[in-house]
Amino acid sequence: MKFNITHSVATILKSRFALVSCRRLLMLIAAGAAVPTAAFAVANGAAVNIGMRNTRYAYAGYDFNAHFNASLSHSMFSEPIGYQQIGIEGSYRGSWRKFDYSGGIFGATAWNGNYQYAGATVELTFSPISRLHFAGQIQPRYDTGYGYDTGYSLGASFDIIRPIGVKASFTTIPDYRKSEKRLHAGLEFRVGELSVSPVLSFPLEGDQKMKAMRVLVAAEYKFKLVKNVKNAEPE
Numbered sequence: 001m002k003f004n005i006t007h008s009v010a011t012i013l014k015s016r017f018a019l020v021s022c023r024r025l026l027m028l029i030a031a032g033a034a035v036p037t038a039a040f041a042v043a044n045g046a047a048v049n050i051g052m053r054n055t056r057y058a059y060a061g062y063d064f065n066a067h068f069n070a071s072l073s074h075s076m077f078s079e080p081i082g083y084q085q086i087g088i089e090g091s092y093r094g095s096w097r098k099f100d101y102s103g104g105i106f107g108a109t110a111w112n113g114n115y116q117y118a119g120a121t122v123e124l125t126f127s128p129i130s131r132l133h134f135a136g137q138i139q140p141r142y143d144t145g146y147g148y149d150t151g152y153s154l155g156a157s158f159d160i161i162r163p164i165g166v167k168a169s170f171t172t173i174p175d176y177r178k179s180e181k182r183l184h185a186g187l188e189f190r191v192g193e194l195s196v197s198p199v200l201s202f203p204l205e206g207d208q209k210m211k212a213m214r215v216l217v218a219a220e221y222k223f224k225l226v227k228n229v230k231n232a233e234p235e
Contacts (some may be wrong), residue, residue: 042106044226051134052076054175057087063222067092073108082112091121100125117143117177131159139173149179163190167199175214181205193222 045066052058053073061071075085091104107118119141125134137153155169165188166187172179186199201214 004080046225048223048225049220050223051218053218055215055217056176057085063091067094069093069104083110083114085138098127100127115145115177116141117141117145131165133157135169137171137173141174143177146178155184155186164188165190167197170204175201175216186216193224195220 003027005026017026028178038218041213043065044224045063047063049061049063049069049071050059051061056077057073057075059071059073061069063069063167070090071088073087073089077084085108087106087108089104091100091102093100095101101122101124103120105120106117107116109116119135119139121139123137125135134156135153136155139151139153140149142148149172151171151173153169153173155167155171157165157167167188168183168185171182171184172223174180175182179203183202183204185202188195188197190198195218197218199216199218201216203212206212
């Protein structure tokens with residue numbers, strides 16, 4: 001009987017902690033998305049981004065200007081809050097002639113402390129013509145469960161028409177946490193400030209490849225605080 005009472009009290013305390021943690025997270029996301037300072041708002045390219053990546057992670061981000069971005073993400077697993085994941089990321093992007101480049105650092109942890117990971121990402125995109133793009137990415141990272149790994153990705157994309165594109169890539173960068181050799185193939189749709197990209201992720205190793213196929217969906221909506229004058233110019 002004592003064990004049951006103790007177990008029940010512990011369960012209640014854990015539930016209250018989870019609710020408070022979740023509430024604080026939502027307040028933090030709302031504050032970051034809804035209360036940018038006036039100093040940031042006047043910067044050319046300033047924007048608030050909300051979206052989803054790889055189907056399982058929701059995020060809110062802020063573009064300080066046309067180059068710097070910071071974001072906060074949280075997983076959408078079916079497990080209790082203790083097994084959910086919260087992460088942060090900061091990045092820089094720019095362009096030179098027909099090249100676009102970006103670099104960033106990231107880190108994440110499970111609420112219950114079961115694992116953490118951190119790393120960096122560098123990406124380079126070359127566009128020989130306006131509709132054709134070749135991209136390469138490298139990502140060194142350390143995961144407390146899987147150790148150190150350097151993943152990479154090589155791919156290409158083509159805009160069939162301005163709002164619709166197709167893309168494919170070979171990658172060893174984890175879809176979630178574990179590095180695997182995979183082929184990604186999918187579409188990208190762009191309407192105004194909304195972009196949606198459904199992708200099929202095929203494993204290139206293992207006996208039951210079709211059973212390990214994943215459908216990864218990424219989506220983002222950008223709330224521009226100041227119109228980017230450069231991008232607003234007619235082509």
